[in-house]
Amino acid sequence: MNRIDQLFQNKGKDILSIYFPAGYPNLNDTVPNLQLLQDKGVDLVEIGIPFSDPLADGPVIQIAAKQSLDQGMSLKLLFEQLKDVRRSITMPLILMGYWNVVFKYGVDAFLLDCQNCGIDGVILPDLPLEEYEEEFKAKFESHGVYNILLVTPQTTKQRLAKIEKAAKGFLYMVSSSATTGGALEQSTEREDYFKKVASLDIPSLIGFGIHDKASFQHASGFSNGAIIGTAFIKALAGGTASEFVDSLL
Amino acid sequence: MSKNKYAVNERGYYGRFGGAYIPELLRANVDELRENYLKIINSEQFKKDYKRLLDNYVGRPTPLTKVGNLSKRYGTNIYLKREDLTHTGAHKINNTIGQILIAKYMGKNRIIAETGAGQHGVATATVCALFGLECIVYMGALDIERQAPNVARMKMLGAKVVPAISGNQTLKDATNEAIRDWIANPNSFYLIGSVVGPHPYPDMVTRLQSIISKEIREQLTIETGNPNPDYVIACVGGGSNAAGAFYHYLDEEDVKLVAVEASGLGVNSGETAATITIGDVGFIHGSKTMLMQDEDGQITEPYSISAGLDYPGVGPLHAHLAETGRAQFLSVTDQEALDAAMILAQSEGIIPALESAHALAALEQIRFDKDDVVVVNLSGRGDKDMETYMKEINNL
Numbered sequence: 001m002n003r004i005d006q007l008f009q010n011k012g013k014d015i016l017s018i019y020f021p022a023g024y025p026n027l028n029d030t031v032p033n034l035q036l037l038q039d040k041g042v043d044l045v046e047i048g049i050p051f052s053d054p055l056a057d058g059p060v061i062q063i064a065a066k067q068s069l070d071q072g073m074s075l076k077l078l079f080e081q082l083k084d085v086r087r088s089i090t091m092p093l094i095l096m097g098y099w100n101v102v103f104k105y106g107v108d109a110f111l112l113d114c115q116n117c118g119i120d121g122v123i124l125p126d127l128p129l130e131e132y133e134e135e136f137k138a139k140f141e142s143h144g145v146y147n148i149l150l151v152t153p154q155t156t157k158q159r160l161a162k163i164e165k166a167a168k169g170f171l172y173m174v175s176s177s178a179t180t181g182g183a184l185e186q187s188t189e190r191e192d193y194f195k196k197v198a199s200l201d202i203p204s205l206i207g208f209g210i211h212d213k214a215s216f217q218h219a220s221g222f223s224n225g226a227i228i229g230t231a232f233i234k235a236l237a238g239g240t241a242s243e244f245v246d247s248l249l
Numbered sequence: 250m251s252k253n254k255y256a257v258n259e260r261g262y263y264g265r266f267g268g269a270y271i272p273e274l275l276r277a278n279v280d281e282l283r284e285n286y287l288k289i290i291n292s293e294q295f296k297k298d299y300k301r302l303l304d305n306y307v308g309r310p311t312p313l314t315k316v317g318n319l320s321k322r323y324g325t326n327i328y329l330k331r332e333d334l335t336h337t338g339a340h341k342i343n344n345t346i347g348q349i350l351i352a353k354y355m356g357k358n359r360i361i362a363e364t365g366a367g368q369h370g371v372a373t374a375t376v377c378a379l380f381g382l383e384c385i386v387y388m389g390a391l392d393i394e395r396q397a398p399n400v401a402r403m404k405m406l407g408a409k410v411v412p413a414i415s416g417n418q419t420l421k422d423a424t425n426e427a428i429r430d431w432i433a434n435p436n437s438f439y440l441i442g443s444v445v446g447p448h449p450y451p452d453m454v455t456r457l458q459s460i461i462s463k464e465i466r467e468q469l470t471i472e473t474g475n476p477n478p479d480y481v482i483a484c485v486g487g488g489s490n491a492a493g494a495f496y497h498y499l500d501e502e503d504v505k506l507v508a509v510e511a512s513g514l515g516v517n518s519g520e521t522a523a524t525i526t527i528g529d530v531g532f533i534h535g536s537k538t539m540l541m542q543d544e545d546g547q548i549t550e551p552y553s554i555s556a557g558l559d560y561p562g563v564g565p566l567h568a569h570l571a572e573t574g575r576a577q578f579l580s581v582t583d584q585e586a587l588d589a590a591m592i593l594a595q596s597e598g599i600i601p602a603l604e605s606a607h608a609l610a611a612l613e614q615i616r617f618d619k620d621d622v623v624v625v626n627l628s629g630r631g632d633k634d635m636e637t638y639m640k641e642i643n644n645l
């Protein structure tokens with residue numbers, strides 16, 4: 001069974017997922033970061049594949065990705081770093097990146113390397129659902145790699161139904177109309193959206209704007225848990241990653 | 250006229266290029282535009298408003314000037330399509346007039362744009378002033394320094410110019426910032442400046458620029474009795490002036506289409522913007538197209554003396570025209586473009602934009618017949634480039 005499904009089966013709520021870019025803050029920190037997060041009791045990790053043009057990301061992730069690229073990070077190096085990751089890491093692992101990098105690497109090679117490293121899912125925000133289903137779905141499935149899909153407050157009812165049908169693992173519920181790193185808007189309209197997505201037949205995690213224990217708990221109240229990226233990256237940059245994760249739990 | 254082979258399909262593809270490779274965060278915004286743009290463009294009201302503004306505000310039709318001295322120099326018959334004579338001085342306004350009408354019909358009152366050289370920014374600020382709409386222009390911090398006169402024009406026109414400080418602080422980064430703004434402000438209208446971006450932008454901007462080839466056909470019919478020239482030559486940054494100049498000739502296979510990219514210091518110098526020549530297939534700003542990238546799929550920074558051609562991608566239509574061989578892609582260095590600008594200025598009394606000078610420089614690379622009819626799209630005037638030209642003159 002895919003580790004993501006296992007997680008949602010064993011622990012239905014308050015799932016804490018952390019995002020950080022590969023090779024950040026230092027080139028060889030990818031696996032040590034994972035170890036730290038696992039030791040602290042984090043449930044799920046999304047490892048960012050740095051990209052020169054991260055359209056959906058705010059300034060903090062942009063700057064972190066650039067630093068990581070400048071230090072020599074690449075998808076090829078990431079797979080080298082993750083070669084033996086399953087010897088020590090049992091949490092589900094997800095790679096999150098932009099389609100150009102994956103396409104350039106070669107979709108088949110990418111999926112094979114994901115499978116060999118024990119990657120459970122990927123988030124590829126700019127690969128459209130239609131293109132995925134027509135061209136790539138069969139390949140993803142044959143390698144056991146879940147394509148995690150995003151929904152936003154603007155996602156229409158019809159589209160939500162289509163996404164629900166195609167989704168694997170969980171839905172990444174984007175909290176608001178913003179790039180990463182914004183604030184978590186609290187309104188009844190927003191809560192209605194959370195409730196609507198939470199009522200679907202697939203688990204969901206809320207991301208974008210979750211930055212501390214209070215916002216984590218607020219989000220977890222409407223879903224199976226939440227994803228923290230920008231705030232964790234700031235903690236990594238400030239050398240307080242360990243304390244930050246403690247403060248969430 | 251049937252436009253089958255080179256037309257966009259309903260999913261936004263030209264052959265294998267195009268599409269809408271956008272995050273879900275942009276889906277609703279892009280869908281709203283896609284569902285509305287054709288309805289609006291094909292409506293009688295739009296056609297009437299667009300034509301009235303093009304005639305009386307932009308100054309269309311622009312002349313098709315036969316340039317005798319240049320014709321003599323190259324031993325053929327050369328005509329310039331004078332987009333330089335439009336209001337604000339470049340073809341960019343054909344597009345902004347059209348998109349601002351679409352925005353208005355869609356009930357949008359906040360306009361976002363990106364700009365490189367500042368020509369599209371000025372053209373956007375201009376139409377926003379005309380329609381009383383809020384205008385936010387993202388511009389790379391480096392470009393803000395390089396293009397001070399256009400920054401001043403945008404400000405005088407009432408636009409807010411926001412420096413893009415991410416990445417290398419040029420057009421690609423300004424485009425990223427504009428798209429991020431649109432994600433955060435779904436009720437705004439993103440007024441893109443070239444035939445790039447996710448579907449429907451490449452098709453929408455191509456249609457709005459197609460007035461250029463529509464007029465060329467009418468003018469050539471009067472001038473030579475034949476709407477078709479032997480060659481149409483245009484420079485390509487994102488590719489909007491070329492798309493407009495080619496559009497009505499796409500299915501007229503006897504008309505040779507020549508697209509001219511900027512090769513900067515040379516195609517193999519590492520300092521170039523010749524996307525088709527050195528790039529490969531990838532995804533940029535929501536479109537599957539040709540782009541300049543490294544072996545890890547990181548998009549590389551282009552270079553050209555001309556800020557308007559300084560883009561690492563190219564519109565998907567052009568990727569398709571290159572792949573099918575329908576258009577020939579040439580490239581021209583900084584120096585060749587500067588030389589061509591001097592030649593035009595001193596033989597015809599016309600100072601071209603540096604971008605357009607690249608199209609003129611291609612005349613050196615083609616062997617014409619003496620009876621050929623050659624149309625060069627003079628996409629803009631050189632006022633904005635005087636500082637660069639003065640440096641060149643002082644070095645001579």
Ligand SMILES: Cc1ncc(COP(=O)(O)O)c(C=O)c1O
Pocket residue numbers: 339340341365366367368369442443444484485486487488489490491556557558602604605628629630
């Ligand atoms: C005069 C002129 N020509 C050409 C271009 C390049 O754009 P495109 O390739 O979209 O025509 C620009 C862009 O700023 C321009 O100002």
